[in-house]
Amino acid sequence: xxxxxxxxxxxxxxxxxxxxxxxxxxxxxxxxxxxxxxxxxxxxxxxxxxxxxxxxxxxxxxxxxxxxxxxxxxxxxxxxxxxxxxxxxxxxxxxxxxxxxxxxxxxxxxxxxxxxxxxxxxxxxxxxxxxxxxxxxxxxxxxxxxxxxxxxxxxxxxxxxxxxxxxxxxxxxxxxxxxxxxxxxxxxxxxxxxxxxxxxxxxxxxxxxxxxxxxxxxxxxxxxxxxxxxxxxxxxxxxxxxxxxxxxxxxxxxxxxxxxxxxxxxxxxxxxxxxxxxxxxxxxxxxxxxxxxxxxxxxxxxxxxxxxxxxxxxxxxxxxxxxxxxxxxxxxxxxxxxxxxxxxxxxxxxxxxxxxxxxxxxxxxxxxxxxxxxxxxxxxxxxxxxxxxxxxxxxxxxxxxxxxxxxxxxxxxxxxx
Numbered sequence: 496x497x498x499x500x501x502x503x504x505x506x507x508x509x510x511x512x513x514x515x516x517x518x519x520x521x522x523x524x525x526x527x528x529x530x531x532x533x534x535x536x537x538x539x540x541x542x543x544x545x546x547x548x549x550x551x552x553x554x555x556x557x558x559x560x561x562x563x564x565x566x567x568x569x570x571x572x573x574x575x576x577x578x579x580x581x582x583x584x585x586x587x588x589x590x591x592x593x594x595x596x597x598x599x600x601x602x603x604x605x606x607x608x609x610x611x612x613x614x615x616x617x618x619x620x621x622x623x624x625x626x627x628x629x630x631x632x633x634x635x636x637x638x639x640x641x642x643x644x645x646x647x648x649x650x651x652x653x654x655x656x657x658x659x660x661x662x663x664x665x666x667x668x669x670x671x672x673x674x675x676x677x678x679x680x681x682x683x684x685x686x687x688x689x690x691x692x693x694x695x696x697x698x699x700x701x702x703x704x705x706x707x708x709x710x711x712x713x714x715x716x717x718x719x720x721x722x723x724x725x726x727x728x729x730x731x732x733x734x735x736x737x738x739x740x741x742x743x744x745x746x747x748x749x750x751x752x753x754x755x756x757x758x759x760x761x762x763x764x765x766x767x768x769x770x771x772x773x774x775x776x777x778x779x780x781x782x783x784x785x786x787x788x789x790x791x792x793x794x795x796x797x798x799x800x801x802x803x804x805x806x807x808x809x810x811x812x813x814x815x816x817x818x819x820x821x822x823x824x825x826x827x828x829x830x831x832x833x834x835x836x837x838x839x840x841x842x843x844x845x846x847x848x849x850x851x852x853x854x855x856x857x858x859x860x861x862x863x864x865x866x867x868x869x870x871x872x873x874x875x876x877x878x879x880x881x882x883x884x885x886x887x888x889x890x891x892x893x894x895x896x897x898x899x900x901x902x903x904x905x906x907x908x909x910x911x912x
Contacts, residue, residue: 572815
């Protein structure tokens with residue numbers, strides 16, 4: 496909203512109004528406002544949750560410090576969601592298709608998580624929302640995202656064009672970042688593309704069309720079907736991964752902030768002609784606006800850690816964890832970096848896999864030997880280390896360090912061919 500107001504004021508030569516044309520300035524404003532909302536107003540929301548007696552239900556699993564968490568306010572994900580949405584609505588271009596998708600993602604999964612937390616807290620049902628309803632909601636979001644990216648005329652990849660190519664247009668190298676600064680020109684063409692970034696491949700690109708090349712002339716359309724299926728899978732997997740990781744104070748929040756910062760860098764270079772060309776990665780017009788969104792995301796998660804760090808004064812609940820995972824997944828898909836998720840979101844992946852390994856091995860050994868056996872002392876993995884006697888803050892800090900290491904690797908892969 497402020498973007499449009501100051502754009503109008505800039506036309507009237509209002510001093511300083513032109514700053515709102517710069518994504519970097521609006522991103523800085525977004526992160527500061529989200530930090531302010533999550534820290535200052537976060538306290539008020541926590542007090543409200545305490546007043547409503549919205550406390551965490553804790554089972555005695557034999558973990559150190561577990562029972563002390565009983566009664567800690569949950570559903571704190573509301574703080575994160577509000578801290579993201581308000582800055583985005585104020586500072587982003589609201590007609591941008593990518594921003595619209597990110598807002599829908601935040602609200603959609605926030606509502607699913609809220610219903611789950613509501614059932615747990617007020618209905619006293621420890622299972623919460625049935626798993627099939629959660630998955631149905633995640634699949635629904637994946638369909639919305641996939642179909643929008645397929646059908647929208649605004650969703651394109653801009654490629655360098657040959658001189659004799661039809662439909663060629665001239666582009667400014669600074670397009671999308673300032674409204675007035677001129678730049679050098681080049682010949683380009685906009686295309687709908689199922690290409691994505693992947694390390695170690697030629698030009699760091701992989702086209703889903705390769706998977707259906709047997710279909711001949713129908714391959715391009717079938718490639719979009721493959722893309723939509725992969726989108727659904729990624730949205731479901733990453734949102735569940737973040738949900739599973741949310742078991743120790745600050746673990747999911749801090750990991751998400753690290754991932755968000757990395758995605759912000761990737762969005763910035765993918766939405767900037769010069770940097771995209773230098774790094775030899777695909778240039779995605781209008782995706783630079785996502786930097787404003789991810790800035791609000793980073794501010795919201797870091798601000799939430801003011802109260803969520805050990806010992807936590809509030810838990811995000813599924814309201815926050817499902818939203819965080821979904822935002823990360825959809826953001827990565829939009830900027831064509833979804834195949835980097837196994838590296839970037841390695842913490843979420845390992846936590847997810849540890850649960851699958853534990854459950855599968857237990858069922859297999861119970862069927863074969865008549866007694867279930869375990870690989871880990873407890874799953875997910877962070878509880879395994881708790882059972883081994885590691886203090887909770889040490890586990891969280893070490894997971895963060897690993898997350899930073901994975902984030903650096905993710906960025907480095909852009910130059911590995």
